[in-house]
Amino acid sequence: MTDSTIEKPYKDDSLQLLNRLAREHLHRHVKALIQAVLCMLVVAGSTAALAYMIQPALDHIFFHKDSTMLTLIPIVVIALSFLKGIATYGQSVIMKSIGQRMVMDLQVKLYSHLLYADIAMFNATASGKLLSRFSNDIYMIRKNVTSVITGLARELVTLIALVGVMFYQNFELSMIAMLVMPLALYPMRRLGRRMRKVSRKTQEDLAKYVSHLDDSFQGIRIVKSHANEQGEIKRADNIMNGIFDLLMKAIRIESLPAPIMETLGGLAIALVIWYGGYQVMAGVTTTGAFFSFIAAVLMAYRPLKGLSGVNTNLQEGLAAISRIYEVLDVHPKITDAPTAVPLEIAKGKIEFDNVQFTYEEGKQALKNLSFTAEAGKRIALVGTSGSGKTTIINMITRFYDPEAGSIRIDDQDIRSVTLSSLRQSIAMVNQEATLFDDTIRANIAYGMPNASEESIIAAAYDAAAHDFILALPQGYDTMIGQHGIRLSGGQRQRIAIARAMLKNAPILLLDEATSALDTISEQQIQQALDRLMQGRTTIVIAHRLSTIEHVDCIFVVKDGEIIESGTHADLLKKRGDYAKLYHRQFERQAVLPHQTGLASVV
Numbered sequence: 001m002t003d004s005t006i007e008k009p010y011k012d013d014s015l016q017l018l019n020r021l022a023r024e025h026l027h028r029h030v031k032a033l034i035q036a037v038l039c040m041l042v043v044a045g046s047t048a049a050l051a052y053m054i055q056p057a058l059d060h061i062f063f064h065k066d067s068t069m070l071t072l073i074p075i076v077v078i079a080l081s082f083l084k085g086i087a088t089y090g091q092s093v094i095m096k097s098i099g100q101r102m103v104m105d106l107q108v109k110l111y112s113h114l115l116y117a118d119i120a121m122f123n124a125t126a127s128g129k130l131l132s133r134f135s136n137d138i139y140m141i142r143k144n145v146t147s148v149i150t151g152l153a154r155e156l157v158t159l160i161a162l163v164g165v166m167f168y169q170n171f172e173l174s175m176i177a178m179l180v181m182p183l184a185l186y187p188m189r190r191l192g193r194r195m196r197k198v199s200r201k202t203q204e205d206l207a208k209y210v211s212h213l214d215d216s217f218q219g220i221r222i223v224k225s226h227a228n229e230q231g232e233i234k235r236a237d238n239i240m241n242g243i244f245d246l247l248m249k250a251i252r253i254e255s256l257p258a259p260i261m262e263t264l265g266g267l268a269i270a271l272v273i274w275y276g277g278y279q280v281m282a283g284v285t286t287t288g289a290f291f292s293f294i295a296a297v298l299m300a301y302r303p304l305k306g307l308s309g310v311n312t313n314l315q316e317g318l319a320a321i322s323r324i325y326e327v328l329d330v331h332p333k334i335t336d337a338p339t340a341v342p343l344e345i346a347k348g349k350i351e352f353d354n355v356q357f358t359y360e361e362g363k364q365a366l367k368n369l370s371f372t373a374e375a376g377k378r379i380a381l382v383g384t385s386g387s388g389k390t391t392i393i394n395m396i397t398r399f400y401d402p403e404a405g406s407i408r409i410d411d412q413d414i415r416s417v418t419l420s421s422l423r424q425s426i427a428m429v430n431q432e433a434t435l436f437d438d439t440i441r442a443n444i445a446y447g448m449p450n451a452s453e454e455s456i457i458a459a460a461y462d463a464a465a466h467d468f469i470l471a472l473p474q475g476y477d478t479m480i481g482q483h484g485i486r487l488s489g490g491q492r493q494r495i496a497i498a499r500a501m502l503k504n505a506p507i508l509l510l511d512e513a514t515s516a517l518d519t520i521s522e523q524q525i526q527q528a529l530d531r532l533m534q535g536r537t538t539i540v541i542a543h544r545l546s547t548i549e550h551v552d553c554i555f556v557v558k559d560g561e562i563i564e565s566g567t568h569a570d571l572l573k574k575r576g577d578y579a580k581l582y583h584r585q586f587e588r589q590a591v592l593p594h595q596t597g598l599a600s601v602v
């Protein structure tokens with residue numbers, strides 16, 4: 001299962017990433033891109049023209065005192081500036097909207113990818129770390145995508161236009177000004193690379209931070225009951241201090257390009273004044289042409305400085321994007337086979353045939369496990385904690401696939417049928433009732449948006465939940481809080497049972513559904529469960545053996561194997577493991593009437 005992890009080491013692959021980004025996300029925005037490029041061309045053209053205008057302005061107005069030009073040139077300058085303003089606005093809005101759309105696409109893609117990911121991936125990755133990819137990494141991309149896209153578009157185009165003017169006005173002088181370019185490239189590249197590394201580490205640490213917060217809020221009761229608030233704060237502080245150091249590193253890297261470019265720009269201008277002045281003095285060029293050239297150099301200086309900043313932004317963005325791609329590149333293994341057909345349930349017989357399964361290298365959770373749950377019968381799995389009972393029922397829903405052996409439902413291998421048809425045929429009540437932060441009604445009708453009000457109430461009624469629901473302030477419309485925090489443990493379980501009732505599936509999997517109940521509720525629930533099990537193939541994991549005395553067959557699980565099977569009476573007669581468990585629990589219960597749960601006894 002180690003390849004389910006999404007954490008990968010740092011790799012420098014800027015070009016590959018950019019290529020992939022363009023391939024996967026840009027093609028949807030071709031029309032907008034063309035509009036943006038047109039705007040950019042106008043910006044570039046008007047910028048170049050404005051720089052170029054200095055020459056006729058100086059030569060015609062100031063030297064030749066041409067009065068027509070005196071009115072004409074200012075009008076042209078105003079018109080050009082206006083045109084440039086409109087085009088700048090257009091390209092900025094269009095490019096930013098492309099950027100935001102790409103971020104949105106990425107976010108949607110990431111979420112749907114994760115919902116379809118294997119359970120094993122979720123086991124390997126803390127939920128806080130996943131959340132951080134949505135919050136911190138997406139934020140990082142959002143923050144940088146606009147500056148990179150607009151920066152690149154504006155600065156690069158302007159720069160090219162101005163360099164064009166420079167070369168047109170004075171080729172020799174341009175070559176001299178360009179001498180400093182190679183000096184700029186090397187430090188920019190190095191800084192970019194360092195930025196990417198630092199940024200990546202920052203994102204990783206931020207993920208740790210979110211994961212820690214998530215942990216401590218989820219476990220707030222334990223934190224408080226151990227009076228360990230300070231301990232948690234210290235842990236958080238440690239992570240945050242590390243992040244602060246990294247952020248400072250990033251700030252230092254970010255702040256370097258501007259002064260570097262400034263110094264190099266000064267150098268270029270000094271060279272130009274020196275050589276250009278010499279040319280003017282020698283009469284090789286006009287003063288107007290020289291000033292137009294100087295204007296172009298000075299104007300080029302701003303986009304050049306901007307571009308060097310774009311590179312650090314780009315590297316920050318790429319660091320975050322590569323973290324998103326890492327998640328997108330882990331493909332689920334548990335998917336529909338190409339030839340998958342819907343599961344056809346005749347009666348609901350479930351067979352395990354030599355099933356082997358391992359969560360983590362080195363320790364088999366299920367070893368050559370075989371058993372049959374006959375159609376429409378009730379079977380129970382019992383055994384000590386960690387013996388593999390929950391694992392068995394998780395295999396039936398294909399949360400995991402076996403390494404060897406097969407599982408069949410009505411003689412169809414569950415790997416040959418569609419996942420949706422398989423999972424629609426199974427209702428599951430888990431060890432921990434899983435509820436969502438929504439109304440009671442929505443929780444019962446989870447995944448069944450078309451369920452009628454009557455059917456929801458009938459399900460709640462059968463689950464012995466109707467009465468307590470009506471006693472709540474807003475009845476079925478009561479919001480129950482995250483994980484159903486505003487309900488008691490037993491109430492949560494009854495909602496989960498109502499959900500299974502409403503699903504009305506031919507196969508029912510119950511994992512210790514009665515653990516959180518008092519005796520009266522337990523009786524009610526037991527009756528509710530009896531109604532629920534009617535006519536369905538049921539596999540129930542029971543910790544209190546008293547609740548399963550009447551099932552059709554009991555399988556005793558030990559270390560991932562079935563070591564005994566038979567009815568309650570058969571197994572008692574056999575005087576094996578089951579008989580031992582039963583007697584021990586019976587004795588315990590005589591001494592400790594409130595003691596429940598086999599797990600805590602054995």
Ligand SMILES: Nc1ncnc2c1ncn2[C@@H]1O[C@H](COP(=O)(O)OP(=O)(O)OP(=O)(O)O)[C@@H](O)[C@H]1O
Nearest residue numbers: 123359360365384385386387388389390391392599
């Ligand atoms: N997600 C997981 N990753 C790694 N190992 C796991 C995982 N879930 C269970 N295991 C291991 O697999 C074995 C079987 O676990 P399982 O949850 O099936 O036990 P169980 O019989 O349901 O126990 P309990 O009665 O306590 O609920 C245990 O040794 C457990 O440590």
Ligand SMILES: [Mg+2]
Nearest residue numbers: 389390391431
């Ligand atoms: Mg279990």
